[in-house]
Amino acid sequence: MKTKSKVYRRPQIARNFNKLLVVVLLVALATSSPVARAVPQPQIRRVMRHSEAQQQRDTPVWPVWAVSRLLHITEVVKEKVPKWKDQSDDISAPVIIVPMIAVPPREIVAGSTKGLPYKVRIVHPHKRASHGIARTFGRRQTFGTGPHLPVNASDINEYKGETMDLHGGIVGVGEYFSIVEIGGKEMRVQVDTGSSTLAVPMEGCRSCSRQSNRRYSLLESANGRAVSCDSDQCAAGRCSSSCPICSRRGACCSAERPKECGFSLRYADGSTLSGSLIQDEMVWGTLRCNVTFGGILRNSANFERSEVDGILGMAYQSLACNPSCFDPPFDALVKNRLVDDVFSICMTSTGGKLMLGGYDHKVAKSEVRYVDMTHFGMERYYRVSLGGQVWIGEERVWMPNFRTAIVDTGTTLIVMSTKTFKALREAFQKRYCNVPELCEEDSWFQSGMCVSLSDEDMKLLPTLTMEVGGSVRLSLRPTDYLLKYERDGKSYRCVGIMGMDGLGGMVVLGNTLMQRYVTVYDRRRGRIGFAEAAAQCGD
Template identity: 40%
Template sequence: MSLSCWNIILFATVIFVVFHINYVSTMHSVVNGVSNNKRLGASTHPPTIVPIKSGRMDLSNVFDFSRRQWATKLVERLQKQEDILLENVTSRLSWNFGYDKPRKVQNLVSKRHLMEKSVSSLNGKQNWSQKNIVRFPEQQILGGVVSVGMYYIELDVGCGQIIHVQVDTGSSTMAVPLSECVNCKQHDRRYDFSKCPNATRGEKIPCDSDICGANTCYSSYCGSCSASTAACCSQVDNSKCGFILRYGDGAFAQGTVIHETVTIANITFKTYFGGILKDSPSFELTEVDGVFGLAFPLLACNPTCLTPVFDDMVQKGLVERDIFSIHSDLENGVLVLGGSDDRLYDGTLEYSPLINANEPEFYEVECEEVTVSGTNVDLPHFKTAVVDSGTTLIILSLDSFLALKRYFQAHYCNVSGLCGEDGDPDLSWFDPDYCALLEDSEIRQLPNIEFHLKNDVLLILEPEDYMLKVESPNLLTGEIEIYRCLGIHYMQHLERMGNDMILGGTLLQRYYTVYDREQMRLGFAKAKRWSDVKQVLDETRQPEKGTDNVEASQPSQSPFASTSPTPRTNEEQGELSHSSSFLDILSSYRLWIVVGASIVGAFAILSVVGIILYRRRRNRYAHVDEAEAASLTSTGRNDQDDIQLSTEESSSLMPGTRA
């Protein structure tokens, strides 16, 4: 084979390798969680739409999103006390950026192949000035809808041990992993009783204690039953009061009821909550270890009915009023205990009454109408809505979701990718399985979605709000690609559970929400952006002595009461930043190493094949040459003999020739 043929083969191999890696990098884009609205290399090609995998995933594997999940959760209503163990199941849908086989249909790319190598959740925490006014106890919220899939706070348990717990207004339970947990994530954020002094150390509640709920032992999750009260004993430790938390997707956590000191927003007190001794692989996340439920007491039986932590704070007079409020932005927020903070929102608060105020379970309000840019959309199920900070997206019933999708496709097909690709209308970014590369100009062509709540409360979501922005650097070029993912999903049979829709993080990141449990109402106002909130809070100074802006029982510290015993220094933040930058650089170089190694490997394989073929050909020609040489030698000798014989015959026939 000629040298030019080998060059052609090598060139074709290199082109194939580069094309394949570029394809894989597109399919497995890494979402950049660091907020950066600058788009590099904006394109005019049709949208690339990325299928989302259902099922909660471990954040240690996401994102490289670190697999950041998009989790939704719905706690089923409790009907009767005797059904608590059977019915107290949280049904939750999870939307992750998980990873199966690459799936692409022309310009559609599955959402499950979006990944994030985000460090936003690590760098999102900031240490604030100790000179800020504290009107009510406030705690900084970390996480985000895209960066983590939920919001969480740092809870100080016992003697300064930090546990990350999800801020969840859709449940009433608080639970943290214990050091004895047999299969919890192996990191430092597990509560260890032995690290606290004996004098202040809490306890695990015995199964025969009066605290442990009587007549609750009728579940397979109970290890045994107490002889005196038929209480549910822990399956992991039969001598302790059982704690069980189950979810509709199969995830679970179980352990024991504990009584221990906690610190929230610099308020320290002892309370009862769940200590996890065993959980399923899908329960605990890398950034979030446990849960901090803020709903009503009817949801706090697991199976022993405990007073929810916030209710306990109210009953003990640790907060001024039975009110809390939440500000949540893309990556940060504020939890305000005892009231609201007018520095965190614009305009005035508008209130809508809670449904079932006499026996409340969720924060549920009446939804009178849903409109799209002022036009009524006839949704089959939209009469009630649960406001849940533990749900990532807005969740509709399947019928309502399909009705909204049909309306969009009937009026806004000018937006790329909305009305399907490859002749299939289901291959659309309105399908929850896909995300799309869309220009900002196309986003502006989409309509507002308005939720009309009782008492003329109007909640407006602009396209920028419900088309969630996911930044993803192309691994080959390094350019930032901005995917848009619809922040609305559906749950089949949602209406059968007594709820028509769930208003989760997609809405709550835009609205400051006040949970007024005294007057059984929810208040809404447009939330200020985090950059403005941070600036206002940093500029606010503590009042001089004699002022009454700060409650005597409340510490005059930062409204972002970091419960960490050793706040990060600037040097540590710098090291973290440098480390993250180094990882980013290493990641980009790693791609080129793979490309180079692929080219070198292909060249080496082709070279070996070429050498083998060359040697075979040379050996074959060598054998042919030897055969031809032997043949020529034999022919030469025969010719010489013939010539000699011919000469002798000629001489004998000539006359006068001497004998």
């Protein structure tokens, strides 16, 4: 009875092992090959001895080749899975560093997180009485264009790619773009981690007059073709009130070219664009890949500037349904095994670097610390948790509507709800009224405000720290959250944080944060990393 009792209550690990072997046997029967049997015999003997010990419990002895197959599969998996290093290590994948350039940020509009106020107030605290002097100036007086940074040849040799530079900065130059070639035509596209579609103007666009004369042309392309509205690639049943023309299958056709599959986009800044879906080869640095993109045939006046032609979204694929779904350019590179599913961005006040397929440790002076992204279901944006608190100096302060954040290269400032911004300003004013004009009724701590502060004044201000993912603290110095702006030989500081209605508990971490921290978008592991940026990104 003792023996039977033991057999009946056999250990859980043994029962689980039996179930595993059943699954393995089925897989092995379907996929067996002579190679699978060439496995070191000691490993087989260990497993067989365990199986023999189970015979008294009516457990069958599995054939040697079946166990060998299991061990072979294990070894193959180990060989094929890339070896990623631990949290504090660099990503070991090859890195392709591609150029990005920057242009003046677009003028911000109501309800948008994109751009920068083109009209700001400049306060001179040392030159005014209690109510002071404030003046307003316009767009052309505010922004300029930054210098072109040279390619670093040593990086090219080490990382087997080419270096492409980000040019400009947050105030002087605020929208970072890269140069790609599509159908033999060079295009300047803004790199945006807050969207997922590649879209460029094409021949026939009558409303693209603000952009340069660069246009994609199907006639001049050797391999380009328009996606037919009757093809399976043009999603059926997606036609809605926003589609001007619907096919018999319920697909959304292009208004300008009804035989072609249509697309339309509306961005957070209120800009819109529409046209036809096109397939062609994209050349990005040294990388070549076939992509599906939007050929713009109509856009709003505020879509892009004359220096930029289009946009290249680098968020997740779920955002690339407009209404037909297709792979964003970076996803296409990953699926074609040209790069690993990770990219990194380093920004400075005059430029920066975009690294495709990994991370270059030279751009940072600290180790990368990772936190898990929070997607709330479908993967869309690069979202992290904030925890509802900040540290102003050494003091922790709870903030309303401060729970989650999106890391977005297309947003110039750190953007939060109006309620959160007000709470942050009040927290500063309770503790640092020794800073000139900070606690005045018309305080300079407001969206779209610049102030003349001396170096001694700046030293009176505290660091501003937030905690992402519950474990990684990101600290901004006064020189980080008060952006430097020079005009007529004078230096000013502009508030790099903005309040906006309609965000709820979400915060957008824009380029204000990215000038201090390199961001590593490790999509394969569902995490995002932060490291303190080296001066000039290591150049």
